[in-house]
Amino acid sequence: MARRGRRRSRINASDLAGYGSVANGTVDVDRAARGLGVSKRDVRQAIRQAQAAQSNTFLRRISGLREADSAEGGSMRGMLQAVFGRGPRGGAVNARAAAQSLGVSQGTVRRWAAGTQQPSKGRLASIRAAARRVTTTKRGRRGATADFRSSTQGKQALRTGSKIWVSGEQGVGGYDQGYARDRRVANDISPEEIEALLRAYEDGGDEGLRKWMKEFFDDKYVAGWDFVTIDDFGIGTPE
Template sequence: MPSRIRPAKLSLFDFFTGRNTAALNADQMDARELHEHLLTIGGADPRTKSGLNLRTAAGLIGVSRRTLERYLSGDRHPAPAVADKIRVASRKIAGLEPGIHDQREVTSLLETVAGRSDTTKSGINIKEAARRLKVSEGTVRRWVNQGKVPNEATAAKLRASARRMTNTKRGRQAATRQIRDSGMFNQPMRIDVIANQGPRGYGQGDYKRDRRTYFDLSADEAQDFQQAYIDGGDQAAQAYAEQMLSRRYVDDWQIDDFNVIDGGFTMRPR
């Protein structure tokens, strides 16, 4: 059976739009980036060979200290899902999570909120984005053309607006355009789920608990999974995931604490 882990909520919005996952950033994490993140997460320790407090970092990331040592030595490289966990943990500890620090995310969120336009260099409907976010068109152009990012308050407003847009099929199509265009779901995938989950008890007690589980998808199934989200939103995608987990583990598998804000899903090519 799957292992016990700390609880987390699920985020299909982030999952299917390539945010809070390793899906669109599957490059190997180099030693320099890894060292910077581990310094942020665990702090310094001059008594260790690496100069890092790897014991603390390992506990916060959810891997062993020995694994981090092997990453730093070059013996192994973090898998995309692990690299993503390290980046997310580093951003949260650094207090950066509320803001947006990735130009790709800015573009994707703006497209979700404002739609596309054939008359702009970026392909984003600049005028509509400015209207919805109550900022100037010049500000939006700086975000999409000059690599600038919104301040923390505007970033929160942009994310909230994008999530509201995913209440419609049209909004979900816009939100998932970038990851669909990347072809990530055109190949076999492995999906990891971290949540309160388990088989239904049917009056004999609740078998759900905090677990880490996974299921594999063929290329066709991966596209079906994404299409389920586009057609029916969070509930449809959750039902699809529960169906796949029921096949992988025990019949009538259920996922609790379903939410579109926090983490819970990661994906990687199989």
């Protein structure tokens, strides 16, 4: 059912959930604009922002890089972390790898990551493009799944199985049946199923992972389960 309210200057994925599935890309732009009292441009922008946030969530949860920013492009430290990973001693960014690739000093990289210095427009564009490739190319996504497979948590999950959990507006029939609500669900997942999830992400990106999770929860959790929004997900104990 459409949600009506006073005209607002900014909308988000939760606002759009009354007009279709943000996760599945089925939001009715015309109805959302009328119901929310905003322009179609505002609705489309909110959809893009929601999709970018979801893409970053998938990347962070799979790679373990908690600040990685591939899709939104709002955090210099996050973009550098997405491209170059964390430092060998736990730093937010691998400054040595970034410096070698970008042709600057490690100190400059650290200042960029800290926000005390800004890169030139040309270097910023290059960093942003490299960050996007982390999630938009198969090679980039394989880097993220490799991080998962080599992590302590990933090795354990791939050896003994784990839990998969998803937070967001979801339910039987998703948006179409009207039973979706904001909740977190979890289910056991086997090592073989985790491998299938990782392959779905490698091969199909965000859309491939969404489809895999929909089919998994439809089969393993409740028949007909679908997502309106995916705000967070993970393998392991829910946070």
